[in-house]
Amino acid sequence: MIITIDGKAxxxxxxxxxxxxxxxxxxxxxxxxxxxxxPGQAACRVCLVEVKDGSRNQVTASCVFPVDHExxxxxxxxxxxxxxxxxxxxxxxxxxxxxxxANMCEAYGAPKIGRLKPVVDGDKCILCGLxxxxxxxxxxxxxxTLMRGTQKYVGTPYDQxxxxxxxxxxxxxxxxxxxIEMKDEKGVRTIWGSEFRLVYCRECGKLIGxxxxxKAAGNTDDxxxxxxxxxxxxxxxxxxxxx
Amino acid sequence: MYRKIVIRPESCIGCRSCALVCSYGHFKxxxxxxxxxxxxxMDDFTEMPLMCMRCDxxxxxxxxxxxxLARNEKxxxxxxDHDKCIHCGKCVAACKLGNIHKAFGLTIKCDLxxxxxxCAAVCPAxxxxxxxxxxxxx
Ligand code: SF4
Ligand code: SF4
Ligand code: FES
Numbered sequence: 001m002i003i004t005i006d007g008k009a010x011x012x013x014x015x016x017x018x019x020x021x022x023x024x025x026x027x028x029x030x031x032x033x034x035x036x037x038x039p040g041q042a043a044c045r046v047c048l049v050e051v052k053d054g055s056r057n058q059v060t061a062s063c064v065f066p067v068d069h070e071x072x073x074x075x076x077x078x079x080x081x082x083x084x085x086x087x088x089x090x091x092x093x094x095x096x097x098x099x100x101x102a103n104m105c106e107a108y109g110a111p112k113i114g115r116l117k118p119v120v121d122g123d124k125c126i127l128c129g130l131x132x133x134x135x136x137x138x139x140x141x142x143x144x145t146l147m148r149g150t151q152k153y154v155g156t157p158y159d160q161x162x163x164x165x166x167x168x169x170x171x172x173x174x175x176x177x178x179x180i181e182m183k184d185e186k187g188v189r190t191i192w193g194s195e196f197r198l199v200y201c202r203e204c205g206k207l208i209g210x211x212x213x214x215k216a217a218g219n220t221d222d223x224x225x226x227x228x229x230x231x232x233x234x235x236x237x238x239x240x241x242x243x
Numbered sequence: 244m245y246r247k248i249v250i251r252p253e254s255c256i257g258c259r260s261c262a263l264v265c266s267y268g269h270f271k272x273x274x275x276x277x278x279x280x281x282x283x284x285m286d287d288f289t290e291m292p293l294m295c296m297r298c299d300x301x302x303x304x305x306x307x308x309x310x311x312l313a314r315n316e317k318x319x320x321x322x323x324d325h326d327k328c329i330h331c332g333k334c335v336a337a338c339k340l341g342n343i344h345k346a347f348g349l350t351i352k353c354d355l356x357x358x359x360x361x362c363a364a365v366c367p368a369x370x371x372x373x374x375x376x377x378x379x380x381x
Contacts, residue, residue: 037309037327137308170331217336228341233283233291
């Protein structure tokens, strides 16, 4: 099947998401809450595009829009620019502390909205929920979105240190706005109000994770990748010598 | 019939051309840190090139939470989809052979270059080879 994106003919399969097709064809669509490994968030709405389908026109989130017949897509029409700008302007009010959002507002020409005030000063979180999905995918489920409406935030149940968190830092890694704080200091990692003892390679001293994390990964021999490789190299060598 | 990598450490001269061509092939950068083949200098002054050995039942695939690691049935290599990876590092910890590592925010492992390993092609000493194996010899 062929669809056109910004005038370019793009081949795609039925059921593929628009964002995927655009990406493959080198067409850039900004995203915040999309991650190929954890798809289906559709929370941030900055990936808006305009879809022309016969006489119908709609502006929609490309990361969750499945292609099922031939359509014409525009990633930069006046309407897209306007609506995306507004989305970004609102996200700036939500996350005034985030540099990523500020830069995007600049790049995509978000309007200034005078009559709105930031929800929480200095906040960086846009409540997309990518972090909690990453955590759930790892089988930990230590964080959740809590409360409703303007009170909503991401945290551990009752804001207490969660026994399920293993301190892996994947949440901080996937967060598009850098909202999650993680600190490694004096052999201790602090994240989500919990403290974890850091584990260092017993051969070379390289940081390899937290105690809980190593257990979860099934690694009981505290070696880093390189020292494990050296061990393997030795084993392979001995094996080849014997033959 | 299939093809597999063989290493001959006794031939390796430690030039690390394999690591350079690997990093360039995958990331258009010349950096041994980005290479999925590593050359270890051993205690007895010999060199030993090493890359993913393609376990029958790979731990890395089992622990990956997002399906970023999957076997390519054609080449037999476990490949990583960088877009799907959330950098949890579980595969790095789980690989007992030490053949997955992280560098510059990327998780790196050998994918046999999609079926034509450049390390084997470029090695001047014949220490890495990509040979055909007949089923009965397995
Ligand atoms: S902390 Fe980051 S990943 Fe989590 S909901 Fe907020 S913006 Fe999204
Ligand atoms: S680091 Fe990436 S590839 Fe490795 S287990 Fe985590 S998500 Fe999968
Ligand atoms: S990337 Fe599509 S809604 Fe966030």
